Amino acid sequence: MATAAGEGSAARRFWIGSKKESVFASYTPFMVCLAAGKLDMDTFRDFIAQDVYFLKAFSHAYEMAEECSDDDDAKAAINELRKAVLDKLKVYDSVVQEWGIDPNKEIIPNPATLKYTEFLLATADGKIGGGKGAGKIVTPFEKTKVAAYTVGAMTPRIRLFAFLGKELQFHMQYEGNGHPYKKWVDTYSSASFEACASQIEELLDKLSVSLTGEELQIIEKLYHRAMELEIEFYNAQPIVQPVVVPFTKLHDATNHLAIFSDFDLTCTVLDSSAILAEIAILSAFKAGQSGTDNLSAQRLPSDMRNSWDALSRQYTEEHEQCIESLLPSEQAKAFDYESLCKNLEQLSNFEKRTNCRVIESGLLKGIHLEDIKKAGERLVLQDGCREFFQKVIKIKEKVNVDCHILSYCWCADLIRSAFSSGCTDDLSIHSNEFNYEGSVSTGEIVRTMESPMDKVKTFRSMLANLSSEKKHLSVYIGDSVGDLLCLLEADVGIVIGSSISLRRVGEQFGVSFVPLYPGLIKKQREVPSEDSLVWNGLSGVLYTASSWTEIHAFLFGA
Known part of the structure; x- marks a missing residue:
């Protein structure tokens, strides 16, 4: 993992430092099956349904980050991003119905979803990822750092979605409109979603400007942990068909590799x-x-x-x-x-x-x-x-x-x-x-x-x-x-x-x-x-x- 020290955008450095994790995300059974157009529809529907818990957690985290920030421009940017999440929640019922999901049916979050959302909210509450890698915020002055830490824990999910969307789009470009998940891929490979990813990265850079090297390292640890949790989320999706990845999983455990x-x-x-x-x-x-x-x-x-x-x-x-x-x-x-x-x-x-x-x-x-x-x-x-x-x-x-x-x-x-x-x-x-x-x-x-x-x-x-x-x-x-x-x-x-x-x-x-x-x-x-x-x-x-x-x-x- 790259260190936080160095020139250029903090968000950019953190993303480059997470290159390994982005590769692991691409190679998850869920992503390979999705790219191949062979992902079981029930698995995909369950994946979509989990999104409501992430949206609610992001909305709450933005609200908490806004309260901690002491910069008017940063507050405005956080508020704008929170409104975008709330807008998505408003149309959530119609979106899930498009994929054949009953919006009235109770959907239970899987453990990986809870793990990420609880990590995020613990960070927004000043606990720094449940105590991982740093101390607890104890003074009003330190409280202003929480906004940066919180956004640092949110940014990887958005950037990873944009990255995977573009990668899937590249591998689907020769299939025309025949891919069953083309609409989903189009959404996350679009210019508008890239703008969303860039917006939260710009916010992270703005909130990081006044931080010390040690504080930037804390954000980097949070960023890295969020990437790991996102990969756990992809790996947690219930895959019911045989999958070519990981190679050791496709074959019976008694085989000799x-x-x-x-x-x-x-x-x-x-x-x-x-x-x-x-x-x-x-x-x-x-x-x-x-x-x-x-x-x-x-x-x-x-x-x-x-x-x-x-x-x-x-x-x-x-x-x-x-x-x-x-x-x-x-x-x-x-x-x-x-x-x-x-x-x-x-x-x-x-x-x-x-x-x-x-x-x-x-x-x-x-x-x-x-x-x-x-x-x-x-x-x-x-x-x-x-x-x-x-x-x-x-x-x-x-x-x-x-x-x-x-x-x-x-x-x-x-x-x-x-x-x-x-x-x-x-x-x-x-x-x-x-x-x-x-x-x-x-x-x-x-x-x-x-x-x-x-x-x-x-x-x-x-x-x-x-x-x-x-x-x-x-x-x-x-x-x-x-x-x-x-x-x-x-x-x-x-x-x-x-x-x-x-x-x-x-x-x-x-x-x-x-x-x-x-x-x-x-x-x-x-x-x-x-x-x-x-x-x-x-x-x-x-x-x-x-x-x-x-x-x-x-x-x-x-």
């Missing part, structure tokens, strides 16, 4: 070879200073850097040439996995030659295991990656799941250290290993994972070892050509990142790349009335994700 992931640039921000090169240069520098290793002392850090740079340039140039050479002259008219496998043998041979070159250079000699572990612990992972694997561990008690890392990384110890904070014991790591004398590398690599063929062989072996008594579901997450075979053989292959070479090679052999969220909406339309598997490997379709948060939301939900 195997999650596989690449490491370099899939999990990490930097490639591990570059990190190991830096450690090697640092080791040479240390040895030169101490004079304890005559051989290492002869290798000047500057010379080693030049050697690494030369190896890196050579790799990049030859890799591009190799990719060009394995592409067929004409794009396949249909998915051709057999030809893809055959052509990727060229890449396998190239990667093996490259590793031989690195070993022969002797540049990896003299690296201390302790330095590798320290570097791994400091390794920067992609945003949301660590949380993803921690979630895997958390759900293992409820879901039969295994998790594997398949990597070309030269040193598995680096990977183990990167996931040392509570993940290592639950991750099965398949990679190359350094050869050590004592705790110092000899420069040799135990080469077990060098090519696309090595990866897919290990992938198949791991699946073959699973119990034959259970259904197996596999997910592979990767970012490069080296992951392509595993991505395609998995029941669900997810591409993260923007590798041009991966897309070029895949498309040339008939592979389709589909953005994950639209792909899920399409899959939801294909789900039969009775629960059954809708995913299968070697379909020739891979899904692209912009972040680990998207993958997290798809597989596990919030």
Whole structure:
């Protein structure tokens, strides 16, 4: 979550800081079913009916905020927003009748509705979300802050509705007027509703101007909590049909889920070879200073850097040439996995030659295991990656799941250290290993994972070892050509990142790349009335994700 400090609109910063929550909201079963036009009408009616409790709570909260505000312009803005809510309540009966809801029938608020509305009213009453994250207002001077806190707890719901409305509108634009919930989506994707969202955000900015950094942090916590409660509200909607999200929910709990992931640039921000090169240069520098290793002392850090740079340039140039050479002259008219496998043998041979070159250079000699572990612990992972694997561990008690890392990384110890904070014991790591004398590398690599063929062989072996008594579901997450075979053989292959070479090679052999969220909406339309598997490997379709948060939301939900 972003901090409140920084330039620009406070409301804008808070929204940007809630990007993860907005993704989780989009991926709720309710929203995916609604986007697909397959949401059960009774579920939708219940969702609409709950709105009256939110409207009444918002009206009351506005009234309380107006009483706390000591600024005439702010009072006027709050009053205008409250009148808009009251106007909606006046036409509520006619709106619900349009959706087939009896306005005279008593509708009981669900627990998630009560949780949000009680949180909001507690904030408006000066209790700051029931005591979460801050103290209770105790003086008349402090009372003026309550208006800002209250609006901060209301704004996320309005902004999220506007965001989801526009997102749904985008995915429905090719369906014309056939979508059953088009009218609802049109309302929340409209310019008038966007103006409403902007109006409350402008009010929040106005009320926040005179606040201290600490007070802005309080609002940010309230904003974030409101987003969490709104997602709980969406997740609380009673979904009666099979749903493709979260992935772990669609299938029977006795199924075995195997999650596989690449490491370099899939999990990490930097490639591990570059990190190991830096450690090697640092080791040479240390040895030169101490004079304890005559051989290492002869290798000047500057010379080693030049050697690494030369190896890196050579790799990049030859890799591009190799990719060009394995592409067929004409794009396949249909998915051709057999030809893809055959052509990727060229890449396998190239990667093996490259590793031989690195070993022969002797540049990896003299690296201390302790330095590798320290570097791994400091390794920067992609945003949301660590949380993803921690979630895997958390759900293992409820879901039969295994998790594997398949990597070309030269040193598995680096990977183990990167996931040392509570993940290592639950991750099965398949990679190359350094050869050590004592705790110092000899420069040799135990080469077990060098090519696309090595990866897919290990992938198949791991699946073959699973119990034959259970259904197996596999997910592979990767970012490069080296992951392509595993991505395609998995029941669900997810591409993260923007590798041009991966897309070029895949498309040339008939592979389709589909953005994950639209792909899920399409899959939801294909789900039969009775629960059954809708995913299968070697379909020739891979899904692209912009972040680990998207993958997290798809597989596990919030």
